[in-house]
Amino acid sequence: MKDKFIPFSRPTINEEEINEVVDSLVSGWITTGPKVSRLEKLFSERFGVKDSLAVSSGTAAWHILAHCLDIGPGDEVILPSITWPSMANVIELLGATPVFADVDKNTVLMEPSEVERLMNFKTKAILPVHYAGAVADIDAYKSIIGNRQIAIVEDAAHAIGSQYKGFEVGSHSDAVIFSFHPTKTMTTGEGGLLVCKDTNIMNRARSLSLNGVGKSAWERLSQSSASYELKEPGYKYNMLDMQAALGIHQLKKLDLFIELRTQLAERYQMLLSEITAIKSIGLVDYYIKHSWHIYVIKLDLNVLNMSRKTYIDKLKSQNIGVGVHFEATHMLEYYRKKYRYTTEDLPNAVELGSSLISLPLYPSLTFEEQDRIVNAIRAISE
Ligand SMILES: Cc1ncc(COP(=O)(O)O)c(C=O)c1O
Structure with missing residues (x-):
């Protein structure tokens, strides 16, 4: 008889997560609402930041941020070739050019010297990956970029809870995205998080995650006025309370x-x-x-x-x-x-x-x- 299958990944979901999801289901409110706000607050407290935005995936977090950075035709974004394709796809779908960089043979992290080689006047951002839970050398990229207007967006899909030079990834980052896909260190089923130092970007990103109307259904129907305004067209990238229900307990663990x-x-x-x-x-x-x-x-x-x-x-x-x-x-x-x-x-x-x-x-x-x-x-x- 064969041994039992050992899967590559197995999320750790216990009674607390199950009860919290059931609580959402029976509460009558299953989409974006108080549990998403609670999860965002827990992350903001952990990172010591003003605001964090929970969304439907890590890819969605990057898409919204790339939109806020006005990445579009004529722009280039440098990212390591060893990454998940969705990150390059966002750049491509915005009409910009993904410029792939080589990685270190040993650590698989994007080589700082590659930023030097590939950077030019079209470079709008770099998107290093914190691979496998190790953190890429952000200071090395920063010193190469100098005072050029190039954003550093950290792809921390693999690095929730990692620290760089004594600080948790997310707490001192200019801009960072996380993923809560089921294979990740903590999960919300599917989900992502955006943290950015620039308050204007965070406000715009929040609105963009909700079609551009800036208010969730919870806010419109339960909290404030049911009417709404549209400043610019956005996406439907909000996280659900049912997902945040998982995240609240995953984050504690x-x-x-x-x-x-x-x-x-x-x-x-x-x-x-x-x-x-x-x-x-x-x-x-x-x-x-x-x-x-x-x-x-x-x-x-x-x-x-x-x-x-x-x-x-x-x-x-x-x-x-x-x-x-x-x-x-x-x-x-x-x-x-x-x-x-x-x-x-x-x-x-x-x-x-x-x-x-x-x-x-x-x-x-x-x-x-x-x-x-x-x-x-x-x-x-x-
Ligand atoms: C390095 C990396 N970046 C980005 C992503 C995208 O995250 P998501 O699947 O939540 O969109 C992943 C997910 O697999 C990833 O591994």
Whole structure:
């Protein structure tokens, strides 16, 4: 008989989350309302910021922010190739140009020297990814940008709870987006959060997340006047109370989640260190607190003498699920064809894009399950 399937990801949802969602369902108010406001307040308190905006996804948070930064035709945004494609798609759909940057071979974070190489008078923003829970070197990007009018937007989809030089990501960031997709360190089912130092941007973003009318249905129907005004057309990107119900309790447990993830990540580091055909991705040499959103290994495909797909299939045949974070986005069909990239461009991203896999890592993963994963990796790799 086969061992039970170990999924790549498993959200930790307990009674508190379930009861809070049920409370929303029976309350008669399930869309954006008091629970979303409560979640936003909890985040603002945690980050020590004036305001935070909960929305329907991390991608939505970036879309709204990019709109507020007036990113459009003629503009360029620099982002690492090793990222989720939706981030490049937003740039493309706004009529601007995503300019893909190479990443560090060890850490998979966007190389600061790439910003220097790719930056020009059209560059409107850079969008570094805090990959796997490690934080990209924001100060290094800042010193390259100098006093040019280029926004730094931190993609912290992997980095809720991470710290950079003693400060939590979100607390000192100019602009940052988070994701609460079910695979993320904390989840709201689907969801995202935007935090930006510029109050005008936050106000505009809030209005844009609600079609541009600036008031949620809760505010219109329960709190203030039912009438509304439209300053500019916006999006329908609001978070629901049913989602915030999850988030309120997930956020309370975030530090515990990270502690449990860290324990498992350190155990992976130890158990995998002697398998020569694979390598855990490297750690940065400046001070951060890693939140261990995912645990990523790099396959030495030459030594293994097989493709990543075969490797993943072999794990699957042992009932173990893994993830890919990420393919090299510049080599995905649309971007490769449109911008005429070849395998010579961004060599680290090309190599990592075909050799990284992410192992199961979540609070409910048991040491026994982890041992099974490590044993399977050892057997396939040796
Ligand atoms: C690095 C990164 N950025 C952005 C996103 C987009 O987040 P969402 O799925 O909430 O839109 C993801 C989600 O997978 C991600 O991993």
